[in-house]
Amino acid sequence: RVVTVDAGFTISEAVAVRGDRIVGVGTSAELRKRVGPKTKVIDAGGRMVLPGLYDSHTHPVGAASSEVGEPLPVLRSIPEVLDYIKKRTREVPEGKWIVIRYGFPTRLKEARFPTKAELDSVAPRHPVLYHAGPAGIVNSKALEISGITKDTKDPPAGQVVKDEKTGEPTGMLRNAYGVLKGVPGDGGITPEQRRAAVQQLFTLYNQHGITSIADRNGPRSHLDLYRSLHKSGELTVRLNVARSFNPTGSREEISKRFDELLGSDGSGGPTGAGDDWVRIGPIKLFLDGGMLNGSAYMRQPWPRGDTYQI
Numbered sequence: 001r002v003v004t005v006d007a008g009f010t011i012s013e014a015v016a017v018r019g020d021r022i023v024g025v026g027t028s029a030e031l032r033k034r035v036g037p038k039t040k041v042i043d044a045g046g047r048m049v050l051p052g053l054y055d056s057h058t059h060p061v062g063a064a065s066s067e068v069g070e071p072l073p074v075l076r077s078i079p080e081v082l083d084y085i086k087k088r089t090r091e092v093p094e095g096k097w098i099v100i101r102y103g104f105p106t107r108l109k110e111a112r113f114p115t116k117a118e119l120d121s122v123a124p125r126h127p128v129l130y131h132a133g134p135a136g137i138v139n140s141k142a143l144e145i146s147g148i149t150k151d152t153k154d155p156p157a158g159q160v161v162k163d164e165k166t167g168e169p170t171g172m173l174r175n176a177y178g179v180l181k182g183v184p185g186d187g188g189i190t191p192e193q194r195r196a197a198v199q200q201l202f203t204l205y206n207q208h209g210i211t212s213i214a215d216r217n218g219p220r221s222h223l224d225l226y227r228s229l230h231k232s233g234e235l236t237v238r239l240n241v242a243r244s245f246n247p248t249g250s251r252e253e254i255s256k257r258f259d260e261l262l263g264s265d266g267s268g269g270p271t272g273a274g275d276d277w278v279r280i281g282p283i284k285l286f287l288d289g290g291m292l293n294g295s296a297y298m299r300q301p302w303p304r305g306d307t308y309q310i
Contacts, residue, residue, distance in 0.1 A: 052211025116171030135293035
């Protein structure tokens with residue numbers, strides 16, 4: 001059953017492909033006439049054939065790199081978060097960071113961030129960051145080693161959230177991770193490990209029917225990686241790459257940055273350049289925050305309450 005998703009949502013029996021284009025959809029008898037001595041014929045065994053899915057907003061290199069060391073934990077509630085952190089305190093030396101990445105509060109049963117006090121209760125001697133994209137929360141030890149106090153100024157376009165009564169930091173940071181000190185990144189990953197991890201992620205995408213994606217914040221290194229996979233015949237998803245761009249600074253600085261984005265050979269753009277496998281998409285700017293953590297600018301204010309600690 002070939003699902004066409006055409007205007008009439010036609011269900012057909014067979015599909016014919018030449019090169020990288022569909023050249024026929026119809027009955028098996030009709031399309032058998034196209035079979036020649038070099039034709040590869042795939043019998044789907046009566047199963048359904050669907051168009052590939054397109055995930056229009058991914059961060060594949062970051063997602064793949066985040067699991068090179070160990071798989072990200074699947075956490076569904078605040079108690080599970082705290083149990084995981086407590087377990088990590090027995091594995092990580094005191095004073096070293098414990099980081100949970102991309103733990104969006106909307107995934108938790110309680111639909112809220114853990115609090116600084118909750119993090120302190122299970123990790124009093126380890127700095128902890130519960131990261132949820134543009135916003136996250138840290139414990140008291142993280143504030144201490146980063147020198148964050150009631151006098152800490154907000155970074156540009158960010159907020160070190162303070163208690164309305166005491167003025168002390170609550171641990172919540174919105175677009176303000178730069179005030180933290182010593183948070184480990186993925187700097188220890190080799191280019192070979194990153195390439196292999198991205199290939200593994202793309203294989204997982206394929207297994208779920210995803211054949212096209214958009215990298216919605218791609219620096220030049222991502223673009224070069226995708227093109228390298230394409231050149232070697234190892235790329236298994238089609239990519240639209242939104243180029244990441246820093247919009248701050250003087251007119252001259254921004255103009256220079258545009259030139260650097262395009263590159264001396266022009267291969268970094270403009271939008272629409274490329275082929276069916278790797279194409280340059282729009283430019284990505286970060287201006288406010290995130291939809292899953294209460295930090296994006298909205299026409300109406302985010303509701304006050306526990307969910308986003310507003």
